[in-house]
Amino acid sequence: MQGLKTRLLILFIVGAVSLSMTPASVNAAQLPVLDGIISIDGNHALDKKGVLWSWNEKTFEAVPVLDQVKKISESNAAIRTDGSVWTWGRKPGTTSGLSNVQPSQVEGLDKVNDISGNYALKADGTVWSLGGLCEFQIQNDTCREGSSKEDQLRPGRIGEFENIAAIEGNGYFPIALAKDGTVWIWGYDKYGDPFLPIPVLDKSSMKTDNSNGITSISNGTLVTSSWNVYIMNRYSLYGLTEPSFNLAKLAPNVSAVSGFVDGMGDFHAFSFVLTKDGKVSYWIWPVQDKKLYPVKGLDQVKMVSAIGEGAGTALHKDGTVSSWGKLSQYYGDDKYKYNYKIIPKKVVKGIGIRLNNKYHLMDAQAAFINGSIFVPVRGLIESLGGTVNYSNDFVTVKYGSHSITMEVWKNQATVDGNVVKLTAPVQIVRGSTMIPLRFVAQALGANVVWDGKNQEIHLTLK
Numbered sequence: 001m002q003g004l005k006t007r008l009l010i011l012f013i014v015g016a017v018s019l020s021m022t023p024a025s026v027n028a029a030q031l032p033v034l035d036g037i038i039s040i041d042g043n044h045a046l047d048k049k050g051v052l053w054s055w056n057e058k059t060f061e062a063v064p065v066l067d068q069v070k071k072i073s074e075s076n077a078a079i080r081t082d083g084s085v086w087t088w089g090r091k092p093g094t095t096s097g098l099s100n101v102q103p104s105q106v107e108g109l110d111k112v113n114d115i116s117g118n119y120a121l122k123a124d125g126t127v128w129s130l131g132g133l134c135e136f137q138i139q140n141d142t143c144r145e146g147s148s149k150e151d152q153l154r155p156g157r158i159g160e161f162e163n164i165a166a167i168e169g170n171g172y173f174p175i176a177l178a179k180d181g182t183v184w185i186w187g188y189d190k191y192g193d194p195f196l197p198i199p200v201l202d203k204s205s206m207k208t209d210n211s212n213g214i215t216s217i218s219n220g221t222l223v224t225s226s227w228n229v230y231i232m233n234r235y236s237l238y239g240l241t242e243p244s245f246n247l248a249k250l251a252p253n254v255s256a257v258s259g260f261v262d263g264m265g266d267f268h269a270f271s272f273v274l275t276k277d278g279k280v281s282y283w284i285w286p287v288q289d290k291k292l293y294p295v296k297g298l299d300q301v302k303m304v305s306a307i308g309e310g311a312g313t314a315l316h317k318d319g320t321v322s323s324w325g326k327l328s329q330y331y332g333d334d335k336y337k338y339n340y341k342i343i344p345k346k347v348v349k350g351i352g353i354r355l356n357n358k359y360h361l362m363d364a365q366a367a368f369i370n371g372s373i374f375v376p377v378r379g380l381i382e383s384l385g386g387t388v389n390y391s392n393d394f395v396t397v398k399y400g401s402h403s404i405t406m407e408v409w410k411n412q413a414t415v416d417g418n419v420v421k422l423t424a425p426v427q428i429v430r431g432s433t434m435i436p437l438r439f440v441a442q443a444l445g446a447n448v449v450w451d452g453k454n455q456e457i458h459l460t461l462k
Helices: 377-383 437-444
Strands: 009-011 037-041 044-047 052-054 061-066 069-073 077-080 085-087 112-116 119-122 127-129 164-168 175-178 183-188 194-201 214-218 221-224 228-231 254-262 268-275 280-285 301-308 311-316 321-324 328-330 338-340 352-355 367-369 372-376 387-391 394-399 402-407 412-415 418-421 427-429 432-436 447-451 456-460
Touching: 037 069, 037 301, 037 311, 044 069, 061 077, 061 352, 069 112, 077 112, 112 164, 119 164, 164 214, 175 214, 214 254, 221 254, 268 301, 367 427, 372 377, 372 437, 377 387, 377 394, 377 432, 402 437, 432 437, 437 447
Parallel strands: 009 447, 254 301, 352 456
Antiparallel strands: 037 044, 044 052, 052 061, 069 077, 077 085, 112 119, 119 127, 164 175, 175 183, 183 194, 214 221, 221 228, 254 268, 268 280, 301 311, 311 321, 328 338, 367 372, 372 432, 387 394, 394 402, 402 412, 412 418, 427 432, 447 456
């Protein structure tokens, strides 16, 4: 960027405070609790203003990712209010990969009602991939023989089925539930070979089930209106006519279930169960001891989401969120039994960053340190197109025509050959090199606003 000025203009808005705050350490307990949430999926939450929040299982500090959102997916994807699909922090054709990739629109997808994993459900009842899944897509120009890698990464329709009511794309087998109750799956068989969508269950094939058919789907798990549970893995693709067990017998007041199935190797399943009194428990399959295990420390819950085996998130009736990571170990002679130590923690609001009025993601989170705001040098500079190099305790930043050299734990830096005093030394926090926001904003010629009410930094680069 040409003509960047090395001066800082700090603006103030109503309710805003200066960047020099009252003393505070890097402690999530001192941050405000995330509230106003109406929906959760994995480590993501959607608030009543349409803002999507995301956090990790190390800090439980949520940061804003995207606005104007109506539907979220744990696989770093979201649907905006205009029906467009946006993803972030993931490589094409995968659900993870690059932690600092900014949200971007998936071209070629519109009028989308639901999203899960690498799949989208359009308003016309058809299922589409988000791209990069030619082995399951209907052959077209995108996936024709000899097509370019760029073409193969474009969205494509999955199967020729229609009238789909719900999808679940995060499991070993993606699942599509049709409006007539038919269940379709696709994926890889026990030999690792891909197969196209096939119907595996419908009401007529449920010979011993007196329910009204499948009413909800979760990761590898099908649930009927009478709470019969059907569990799938790669060894049980066909002949799925008998329910695995009846959940209502274990929890007579069950209201919802969110599960996780391991379709590879030693097969087992895990699900959280929400009961009408707002309590959460879990079951493990095979359920050899025929019981539910309560999750302590959770009450007044209205929604629960299983992230992985043992990990999950709960939405409380007051709009706050609790989350926990996987903590388990084998015990006894039975390899299917686990001893889970689930410790729910309240999710708090971390420091959000808006760059030129758009939410901006980095590979580490900004933090309050002794009253000042610090930002990760690599996460900020590289996301802006600059470079960061490390040599022992020295950090060199190159951005545009500017060069900045800093030494960790020192309160001075060299900017374009001039020695500059820092208000606070460069520090290592949570494994990341952090620099004072005041200094980096001044060096980049940025306008800065601290919005204390919304816990956000507004950066404007000219």
